[in-house]
Amino acid sequence: MRRDVFQAIADPVRRDIIELLSNEALTVNTVAEKFEVSRPAISKHLKILKECGIIEINKKGRERFCEIQPKNLIPAFLWIEQYKNLWENKLDAFEDYLMTLQTKNKKNE
Known part of the structure; x- marks a missing residue:
């Protein structure tokens, strides 16, 4: 099965890892x-992150040591970044x- 960075970050446990x-x-x-899930479950998450x-894992x-490869998170960062302005504008x-509602309520008091 082909896996990508988006599959890696889709699960909250993997994001925590x-x-x-x-x-x-x-x-x-x-x-x-560090987690309250079974060792086999963590091993499965680590396997997906590795894939x-x-x-x-060295x-x-x-x-066996697990070491992050931050450059491989760049595609997810770039995808999220493109929506940053959209969400900032909406917020x-x-x-x-x-603020308009609050101002109107103060005038009506």
Whole structure:
């Protein structure tokens, strides 16, 4: 199955793993200890992240370390970025609308 960055970030647990690994490389066991889901579930999430190119898993001695590959998150960032102005404009318009309502309510009091 072909996987991409959007599949990687679609799941909240995987997003949490990405955030966790953004600070430092961690062993698979350390990652698993940070979550209240089963070890096999975490292994499946790590496998998907690896298949999407978001993490690399490198063996050092007896440990397997997970390391983030931030450059592979760029496609998702660019896709989200294109909608930033749209949402900022919508939120600004909503704020203006709320301010207008608040002003009208103060005048009616």
